[in-house]
Amino acid sequence: MNIESLAKPSVRTQPVYEPGKPIEYVARELGLDPAGIIKLASNENPLGPSPKALEAARRALENGALYPDGGCFELRRKLAARYALSEEQFVIGNGSNEIIELLGHAFLSEGDEVVMATPAFVVYKLVTLLFGAKPVEIPLRNWCHDLPAMAAAVTSRTKLVCVCSPNNPTGTANSEADLMNFVRNLPEHVVVVIDEAYAEFLTQPPDLRPLIAAGANVVCLRTFSKIYGLASLRVGYGYGSPELCGLLNRVRQPFNVNAIAQAAAVAALDDVEFASRTARENREGLSQVALGCRAQGLEVVPSVANFLLIKVGDGNRVFDALQRRGVIVRPVKSYGLSEWIRVSVGTRSQNERFLGELADVLKRIASVREI
Numbered sequence: 179m180n181i182e183s184l185a186k187p188s189v190r191t192q193p194v195y196e197p198g199k200p201i202e203y204v205a206r207e208l209g210l211d212p213a214g215i216i217k218l219a220s221n222e223n224p225l226g227p228s229p230k231a232l233e234a235a236r237r238a239l240e241n242g243a244l245y246p247d248g249g250c251f252e253l254r255r256k257l258a259a260r261y262a263l264s265e266e267q268f269v270i271g272n273g274s275n276e277i278i279e280l281l282g283h284a285f286l287s288e289g290d291e292v293v294m295a296t297p298a299f300v301v302y303k304l305v306t307l308l309f310g311a312k313p314v315e316i317p318l319r320n321w322c323h324d325l326p327a328m329a330a331a332v333t334s335r336t337k338l339v340c341v342c343s344p345n346n347p348t349g350t351a352n353s354e355a356d357l358m359n360f361v362r363n364l365p366e367h368v369v370v371v372i373d374e375a376y377a378e379f380l381t382q383p384p385d386l387r388p389l390i391a392a393g394a395n396v397v398c399l400r401t402f403s404k405i406y407g408l409a410s411l412r413v414g415y416g417y418g419s420p421e422l423c424g425l426l427n428r429v430r431q432p433f434n435v436n437a438i439a440q441a442a443a444v445a446a447l448d449d450v451e452f453a454s455r456t457a458r459e460n461r462e463g464l465s466q467v468a469l470g471c472r473a474q475g476l477e478v479v480p481s482v483a484n485f486l487l488i489k490v491g492d493g494n495r496v497f498d499a500l501q502r503r504g505v506i507v508r509p510v511k512s513y514g515l516s517e518w519i520r521v522s523v524g525t526r527s528q529n530e531r532f533l534g535e536l537a538d539v540l541k542r543i544a545s546v547r548e549i
């Protein structure tokens with residue numbers, strides 16, 4: 179019997195997440211020297227991991243024979259102090275991606291609806307489909323979440339509403355006032371997910387804690403993957419009411435976050451200097467890349483995150499040509515943006531290299547067209 183036919187219907191039709199290509203993979207595929215490849219495809223931190231986190235992770239490895247603290251006590255304690263919330267108001271995940279899945283476990287059944295923007299972070303849609311629920315996708319307006327249209331799309335079947343701010347793949351953010359107003363006016367049967375994966379890159383991240391204090395069904399998601407440079411260790415968190423976080427904690431695996439990641443995350447929170455340097459250099463990199471692209475006559479979506487959406491003509495072709503030159507970016511055709519690429523902000527010299535290779539690739543494509 180065909181194993182496919184034994185799988186649940188939602189699994190049989192489940193789309194596959196396409197991650198940014200790892201450097202080693204591209205080197206192998208194209209016969210390139212990995213040392214000459216730069217990856218600007220997954221919005222990682224070009225400065226590497228927080229040095230304090232790295233040191234703590236190395237120390238934690240010594241106890242690698244022991245199971246981790248399943249409750250992530252130290253990390254929740256540290257986060258609680260930082261946010262002036264209680265420890266019960268946090269759920270720690272194997273990346274914030276896992277928390278999106280936990281939301282599915284806790285709230286989604288077949289036939290439920292999840293309201294989300296399009297294009298927005300694809301994992302909301304993947305998790306929705308995996309639980310047999312229906313994604314209700316609301317197009318962006320001026321590259322931003324159209325919050326009034328999203329509110330209007332809520333029905334009695336809506337279980338979750340996902341807002342990504344700053345949004346991936348556009349890098350645009352909704353204001354604190356608009357987010358507060360949006361959440362306050364949604365019906366009580368809806369759980370609102372505010373994905374703040376890139377919030378630390380904003381000069382002033384929105385503070386949605388008043389909504390939590392007022393008892394709104396809202397959970398905010400953050401990650402150590404970006405601002406603290408710990409993408410490989412897989413650790414993120416959600417904060418909300420103790421009841422909501424309690425439900426998410428109930429459906430997670432007992433040891434979902436390993437001890438190395440926990441130790442690194444605890445230490446990263448103290449690495450204020452690294453986080454500010456990352457944010458500062460990212461802002462400089464954003465203008466460097468945006469100005470460089472505009473100087474080439476290219477349209478760029480104004481971004482407040484650590485990546486930019488750039489209109490290059492044939493996105494897949496440019497992605498491919500850049501990759502052959504050892505610069506990995508992200509094609510965004512799967513987001514319905516076939517003329518665009520998404521590029522993460524790198525170090526100053528990586529950005530320079532990207533801009534140079536991009537100019538060259540576009541010149542070559544134009545000259546082939548003229549022939």
Ligand SMILES: Cc1ncc(COP(=O)(O)O)c(C=O)c1O
Nearest residue numbers: 273274275299346375401403414
């Ligand atoms: C908007 C958004 N949310 C969540 C994530 C997942 O982050 P994590 O590494 O914590 O799973 C990403 C990763 O790129 C993202 O872009």
